[in-house]
Amino acid sequence: MAKKIGFKEAKRRAIEALRNKTYQVATRSQIETKNLLNANAVSEEDIIAVISKCRGQDHEMRPHDMIKTIDVHILRKDGWYIKFYFLDPETFFLSVHR
Amino acid sequence: MKLYSAGDKSKAICESCQELVETTFLYRDVPFDDGSGEVKDILASVCDRCGEVVAIPAQSLPSIRRAREKVEASLEAQVPASDIEVLDAAATRISERASVRHRKFLLAFYVRKMARDPQAGERLKHLFSEAKALRPKAKVKVPRKRLSFKVSHDFEEEFAQLAKISGLKKTQVLRGVVHEIRSDLVYPEHPASLPQLREMVATLES
Secondary structure (H helix, E strand, C coil), X not given: CCCCCCHHHHHHHHHHHHHXXXXXXXXXXXXXXXXXXXXXXXCHHHHHHHHHHCCHHHEEEEECCCCCCCEEEEEEECCEEEEEEEXXXXXXXXXXXX | CCCCCCCCEEEEEECCCCEEEEEXXXXXXXXXXXXXXXXXXXXXXXXXXXXXXXXXXXXXXXXXXXHHHHXXXXXXXXXXXXXXXXXXXXXXXXXXXXXXXXXXXXXXXXXXXXXXXXXXXXXXXXXXXXXXHCCCCCCCCCCEEEEEEEECHHHHHHHHHHHHHHCCXXXXXXXXXXXXXXHHHHCCCCCCCHHHHHHHHHXXXX
């Protein structure tokens, strides 16, 4: 059972994972070319800058489609769409789109 | 920075098994989802149950980004300086902040439009011969300049297809397309395509 965390903690951990490059990108056996983490267009620093700007109103949390006990965090800011979840101690990014 | 090694254990959500699964980091060839190729031998998190790649650690992303660079193609041509002036004039019509990247946007828009035209081959031949005929009246030398773009393989294929159906070389196709831009967007006082192009650029820049 994943421990429930709120916006502030989710934001802190997502930034930390990006900064320390300790995250993983969730895939379905193929590399999703639309996920900007897989492309050259943006860097981790760019994504950290977007997440840093996010406030509670930019955050949404919903249960993972398959595993309802896992919360998926969604951030929408300035046209960015960033979706991730945590499986202690890992951070998984599902989407980084713009 | 944490570096995983082959054989390390982790966990992830496996979309195939539809479950939270144990995983092992292993080297795998992983394809791009747009069919543009694959990245060979990257460390990936593999589901212990079904063997599918379920996640990719950050340490493998530089390899993916390098491979992605390779799937972008270069489109290069030496064209008369006047062709570049046409592209830049067209760019200033579609955006107040016209820059070099608008040249590529314009070419992409007109190449796509032309690729949908069943008469594109004949049309391009005609456009290129018109462009060639636009020589300066006096005997003056017009320098040639290099146009260079990074394009997707889809765009490159469309462009190659236009060269094939028209029987023109790629530089000649490019000159034909530039001539179309001149006739459609630069010369007319109220170009029909202008509102659509402005809206597209404004959306991209917003």
